Amino acid sequence: AQSVTQLDSQVPVFEEAPVELRCNYSSSVSVYLFWYVQYPNQGLQLLLKYLSGSTLVKGINGFEAEFNKSQTSFHLRKPSVHISDTAEYFCAVSDRGAQKLVFGQGTRLTINP
Amino acid sequence: DAGVIQSPRHEVTEMGQEVTLRCKPISGHNSLFWYRQTMMRGLELLIYFNNNVPIDDSGMPEDRFSAKMPNASFSTLKIQPSEPRDSAVYFCASSLDRGLGEAFFGQGTRLTVV
Numbered sequence: 001a002q003s004v005t006q007l008d009s010q011v012p013v014f015e016e017a018p019v020e021l022r023c024n025y026s027s028s029v030s031v032y033l034f035w036y037v038q039y040p041n042q043g044l045q046l047l048l049k050y051l052s053g054s055t056l057v058k059g060i061n062g063f064e065a066e067f068n069k070s071q072t073s074f075h076l077r078k079p080s081v082h083i084s085d086t087a088e089y090f091c092a093v094s095d096r097g098a099q100k101l102v103f104g105q106g107t108r109l110t111i112n113p
Numbered sequence: 114d115a116g117v118i119q120s121p122r123h124e125v126t127e128m129g130q131e132v133t134l135r136c137k138p139i140s141g142h143n144s145l146f147w148y149r150q151t152m153m154r155g156l157e158l159l160i161y162f163n164n165n166v167p168i169d170d171s172g173m174p175e176d177r178f179s180a181k182m183p184n185a186s187f188s189t190l191k192i193q194p195s196e197p198r199d200s201a202v203y204f205c206a207s208s209l210d211r212g213l214g215e216a217f218f219g220q221g222t223r224l225t226v227v
Contacts, residue, residue, distance in 0.1 A: 043204055043218035101216055103156040
C-alpha cells in the first residue's frame with residue numbers, strides 16, 4: 001500500500017527566507033503527486049500537482065515542487081515566504097489509475113517576522 | 114459553483130447519540146471521498162464513491178460508521194452510536210477524473226462527542 005512521509009512536522013522560517021518542505025512516498029509504480037495547503041479552520045486546497053512530463057512543477061502562490069523518481073521524493077519549495085504562507089502543508093500520492101489519495105501527516109509552516 | 118458543501122460546520126453531541134454529517138459535491142463530479150482528520154492520525158480516507166457506488170470502505174473504522182450516496186448530489190456519513198474517540202474534523206471531497214485530477218475539499222465538520 002502507498003504511504004507518504006513528510007519528514008518535518010514543523011518548519012519555522014523568517015519572512016522572505018526560502019523554504020523547503022520534504023516529502024517521500026513509498027511506491028515505485030507510476031504515481032500522481034500532489035501538494036495541498038490547509039489554512040486554519042479551512043479545508044484543503046490544491047497547491048500543485050505532478051501527473052507527467054516536466055519534473056519541475058509550478059503551483060499557486062509562488063510554490064514549486066520537483067519530482068525525483070529515483071529518490072521517490074516530491075519536495076515543495078518557495079524562494080521567499082510571506083506571513084500569509086503560514087499554514088499546514090500536505091503531500092499526497094495516488095497510484096495511476098487508482099482513485100485513492102493517500103496523505104502524509106502534514107508539515108506546519110510558521111513564518112516569523 | 115459553490116464548491117463542496119458540508120453541513121453542519123460544527124456538531125457537539127453526547128456519547129451514544131446518532132450523528133449524521135452531510136455533503137453536497139461539486140456538480141458534475143463523479144467521485145466523492147470522506148476523510149477524517151485528527152492530531153494523532155492525520156488525514157485518513159474513510160470511504161470513497163464513484164458514480165454513487167461505494168468503491169472502497171476499508172478505512173471505515175467499525176460498524177458504527179456508515180456512509181450512503183443516494184444520488185450524485187448528496188452523501189451522508191452516519192455514526193451510531195457516537196463515542197468520544199470519534200471527535201475529529203470530517204472532510205468531504207469530490208473529484209471529476211478517475212485517479213487523475215485534484216480532489217476539491219469542503220470546509221469540514223468539526224465533531225465533538227462528549
